[in-house]
Amino acid sequence: MRDAKSSATSRRNLLLGTAAAGALFAAGCTSNENNDSDGNSKPAANTADDKPGKEVTIGFAGPQADHGWLNAINEQAKRRAKEYQDVTLESTEGSNDTAQQIGQIETLINKKVDVLVILPADGKALTQVGLKAMRAGIPVVNLDRVFASAQAYRCWIGGDNYGMGLNAGHYIGERLKGKKNAKVIELAGIDNLELTRQRTAGFDAALKNYPNIEKVGRQAAEFTVESGQSKMAQLLQAHSHFDALWNHDDDQGVGAERAIKQAGRDDFLMVGGAGAKRAMDTIKADNTVLKATVLYPPTMAASAIDLARALGQGKGVGGLAELEIPASLTLYSAVVTKDNVDEYLPTGFS
Template identity: 85%
Template sequence: MRARPRPALPSRRGLLLGGAALSATAALSACTSNESNDSDDSTQPAAQPASDKAGKPVTIGFAGPQADHGWLNAINEQAKNRAKTYSDVTLEITEGSNDTAQQIGQIETLINKKVDVLIILPADGKALTQVGLKAMRAGIPVINLDRVFNSPQAYRTWIGGDNYGMGLNAGHYIGEQLKDVRNAKVVELAGMDNLELTRQRTQGFDDALKNYPNIKKVARQAAEFTVESGQAKMAQLLQAESKFDALWNHDDDQGVGAERAIAQAGRKEFLMVGGAGSRRAMDAIKADNTVLKATVLYPPTMAASAIDLARALGQGKGVGGLAELEIPSSITLYSAVVTKDNVDDYLSTGFR
């Protein structure tokens, strides 16, 4: 599902909200009948064009982990702000927790309230699979946001970022910048190694570098997605490697600490590529006065898109721009590389 980067998706308003779906009986008849039709129009239209007009009221439950990180805080804000744009949407949002049992309890409360649709970003996808199944069995469609459940039966639709593609695109960007450098050296400041997403980002990066035989990854440290860990682990990398040509940092929040360590060491012989797409990183890229030259997106706008999908599910709508009458079972967002050349296009998506 995440083995390769996907092409960029159309805009959310053009993609996610379609008109009311045809009934199952009518759709089946239109697709399978061999009999002639008395009408001149022998084909049925697919989903109608997107519309923001108010429709059937929909109550959406939203449960995520504690917003103790810039990206997670942006997830919550994207969901809240998107829901406010719809007069027919009521958002029931939990406080968020990194404690598995507490998050399960919050989700069960939403199930008991009989919300129309649930959006869940699990603190731990494996541990929360059963509560996703419980919601689905109760007739509440679940949108699994980002961290995937263990069973596809636990959700109706998954939407999230492309961790493998994130590393792949970072690697290709660095590769192209260093393709004419003889015996180029790169280092990696990863995230938490106990998370599958970190392993996927590293794998994508390593696979991209295989296309550049002149480049060798000489060191790697795993941090914890915090400023403090980024600074400490980057200091270790700088001490271990007296000279290198590029740094791939998985996360812009821990990148704040990494840049502090770099400044303290007085190092500037290399280029740095960040990850996730914070506004601070984009501002630095635009100013072009530090080693940070690019960041690879992991868009928190996925939460806004999840609201769009939940509204469509609750109103029985399809997806505008596609021929299918139902929304897809999974949507993987593209990990664009933001540089000085295109940063103005992405500034509005940068999280703080």
């Protein structure tokens, strides 16, 4: 599954919503030059846009599609590349095996691609191959799971795991703020992953703002349907009453919802995580305990292709005054509810 930077680093990164990020890459309206006398600014000469430009070959080394979110990452990257007439995508077979992925990336380096987009199976273990690419003059866009050295990539783009927990906690807190002695439970992901610890830390931090709420239970699952069902069943058995559940991942949420249905429970609200289309459809129907999901948008892969194209063409990002693309972009973890689900449904993944 996904890995992440420390929450402190995330706080320093530029925060962008997915819609805003798309607008930045597509627009070409920000100027680095003085305004004309009529008050209109000139488009920056180095701004990336949709018009065909210099041909760019992008090497993409993504994950094995053994999870809905990971499959969406691969699909988003391939779909975005096809939208550009000037982009050729050299894509490897997805792999979660570190040695195999290193070999795949070395093959792309030997092919002398113009730019690399890499979602590493293990950021620390693949740092050296990222450094190798950068030393060979091939800029690297590091996607989500971060390398151990900033020298191994030109730009990092990814999600905000701490922000996911924070926003889930605030949503639940606002829903329960008028309730005395409210109780919440948490169905986490894999505890030995930093991303899971960050999501829990953000959730706990948000709940501190609501003294009427107590977290009374937590189980760590494994981002699978089966684990979601078994761990949720344990939580339900241990807690005869609670008011809200935060589940870190919509895929394991399928199992959690099965356990909830089997137990005949509907006395609490549930918040999911990641932004699966199935979850959004359920939220829109508004006929189960699932009332919201907090995004960890796989659209970051499409934005990574935008960044790689801009790097290959020596251009900046539309909508920003800087001549160069930023070194780091953290996407915002929006909360999707029945009130805004139609806006986010197109980003939902299967």
